[in-house]
Amino acid sequence: MLRVLSLLGLLAPVLGAVVLMVFRRRAPGPAALGLIACVLALLASGVGLVAERTAFLGGDLEGMTHRIEAAGLIRLLLMGAAVLVLLGAAAMGRHVSSTWVAAAVAGLVLCLAGAATQLLAIDLGAEHEGLTLLAAMLVEAVRFALIGAGTLLLCLGVVTSRPAATGPAEEPLVLAGRSAQHAWRLYQQLGARRR
Template identity: 50%
Template sequence: MIQLVGLAAPIIGAAFLVLFRQRAPGPVTVGLLACAAGIAASIIGLLSEKSVFLGRDLEGMTHHLEMWGMVRLSVIALTVVLLMTAAGLGPHVSPTWIPLLLTGGVSSAAGAALRFVPIDLGPEHEGLTFLALMVSEALQFGLIGIGMILMCLAVVASRPAKDGRDEPLALARRIAGSLWRLRRSLLRS
């Protein structure tokens, strides 16, 4: 589930940016460039995971995942820098965007830091090491994805509103609440 959030984060973030683009056209443009880089990172992740099993032993699969994970992480670093830049551009009417940006940055940094936690259970447990690496990668990009969504919200939050609509954060809370209720109802069924 968390990996799905990580993969969909650039699209979710871009949707918020497009929906509230009138609030900050310049920063939104930079934010959309960041989301495009995030989508590229998601594609890299999908392709690397799908190609990991092609004619490799467990050690080769682990090396493949680690190498493409670093490439994906580099593209995500560009995404985070662009989103932080976009959030800081232009006028804000209140400082509510700052906690969003900081929380998104911390979440992304925590996800990125997981990449550097060594996972090696020894040569007699290569399969378990590979599985732990896959779980770690899912958690990494889930945390980064959550951070990316928060930073996209920071780009459009607390901007001068010309359209009279709710603040982006209020919409995000309603959507998150609806998704949480849907998840709970599906789990009960």
């Protein structure tokens, strides 16, 4: 489960960039701004990946936990900048429409929920330092899975409800929903084969 959450947080900026590239003709300026946000989000994912891989290198458990929390703060700042840029790109050059506003608000809510996990301070005591470290890693994975999913929704909000000059005529949110259903069925089939 921890790997699935980490993978979602890691791949969300990449998927968001793919969405923006596929539908870029709907809104070239906002899509380019959204791609900049995806680069910031990828940097945040890279910081998290490096932090997870180097957390166990040397030092005591308290130092490891501190390094994970410091890397989490850097990731959070980079993701916050990415979210702000995506919100600006989603609102750029258009009036209020229920479809793109719904995608942007849902993405923002997921990002805020992920950021709120920073407030979770888990300390199980000196005799359970290893469990405290694992809990910190789990909270970190949940945080960036939520923020990653929110970022992906914000990327969809940038290009949805815009006229399709060329390229795919289908609305990005409809296409993303169908793709998510397909991915979920595939995940369930893979899980059933392992049993």
